[in-house]
Amino acid sequence: MRLLILTNTVDCLGENDAPLSNAFRRLGCEVVLGELNAIAADDYRFFTRGVLLAQDGQSYHPGSAVVGHRGTYYLDECQLIWVMNHPQDRLFRDVWPMLWLASQHTPFVNSIEGLVFLNPKHALGYLLPKANRAHSYISNEFPLLWERYRQNSHQRWVAKPPNSTNGQNVFLLSPNGSNARVILQCLTGNTVAQESYGELGGFKAEYAILQEFITQVAQGEKRVIVACGKAVAWHGRQGHPDDHRSNIVQGGKAIPVDMHPGEIELSESVGQKLMAHGINFAGIDMAYPYILELNLANPGGLYDAQLASGVDRSDQVAELIVAHFRKSSS
Structure with missing residues (x-):
């Protein structure tokens, strides 16, 4: 091959x-x-x-x-x-x-349709049961997201672009936070300021997600690598003390953790659904029972899990993928 x-x-x-x-x-x-x-x-x-x-x-x-x-x-x-x-x-x-x-x-290995249509965060509502995902609002209109925040401004929210990676432009909105309005304006393209000054240049709006903050994140977030529907590697993510994000590139640290049966079952059920759309290798960000994100294109975690645990699972990934495609072609 x-x-x-x-x-x-x-x-x-x-x-x-x-x-x-x-x-x-x-x-x-x-x-x-x-x-x-x-x-x-x-x-x-x-x-x-x-x-x-x-x-x-x-x-x-x-x-x-x-x-x-x-x-x-x-x-x-x-x-x-x-x-x-x-x-x-x-x-x-x-x-x-x-x-x-x-x-x-x-x-x-991962279908083009899956990479294009399921990798953005819009797909979480399709791929995950309601009990395993945070309630979210998605729009490119600042007034809509701002109104949703104001209606529930007593709680914490996360605001982010739907297509960003590595923790880029992910903001934690504090209860009644003074920066919430400007952050949502920024993430949706600052259209209010542009319209006010009559600037030219075409359509400026950008999509943003306003997502309920999951308290389980404070207890520890895990990255799980799933290959052909099997959870093969995982590690914990310890955030930088000066940052709410736990992404490794943002100063987070991979740490060894165990997975309990419920976490493995949830990871593999999502992996099986992804396989139905041609996605055979994925990274899952989990704060059980919630899944925060799915990473389908070059998901980090396999190498970080090796550094954290001392065990290299890459051979298992290769064996699962080769066996799957040989079976499919026979």
Whole structure:
């Protein structure tokens, strides 16, 4: 089996690129690391630049540069493709359709439809039972979100964009907070100020989510990695003392934790629903019994769980995925 991992750059591997490319090679697979933002077509046959990794036992680590000759690799010559990031903003209107077209002939670990439509936070209401998600309001109109906040200003809220990652622009709104109004204006595009001054430039509104704050977060948040519907790795996330966010890139720390049966059952039930839409690898942010977010494109957690626990689960992930697709093709 030849696996093509499409990533942002082969000069600095990510936290999934490195351990998973090692694991698939240990299984005897050929692994090509290709550039996601260099997808092109020759008479509508799609290819990219990439490097075929040598089967020489060399292990890569996050931050490593791939050693080898860069060549051209056609997507239809691979037996499995893994999109390990989002295309750059300037390119996604072209890259996503080309990848979808390629997926009509070659299996993808995570389906293009799932990555495009289920990765944003809008999808939580579809994927999660009501008992396992926070009540949320989604709009690109400041007055609507502001009115919802004012009606329940005695409680804490979280405000954030629906498509952000790594804790970007995630705000904690305090009860009757003096900054709540300006934060919601900012997240929805500051349309009030622009209209007041008659600025030109077209449509300015942006979507934002106003979400009830989950008190269970204070007791500890967990990142769970689910592969082919199985919870395979997890770690706790200890937030920075000066920040309400626990994201690792925002100063949070991965810590070893146990998972009780209810948490595993909930993670795997969500994993099974994701599989029905072609998503076979995902990261779940949980403060039981609530799921806070689902991360489908390059979810961190597998490598962080290894650092926290000392156990590398990448071989188990590779085995589950290879077995799933071999079964599907038989």
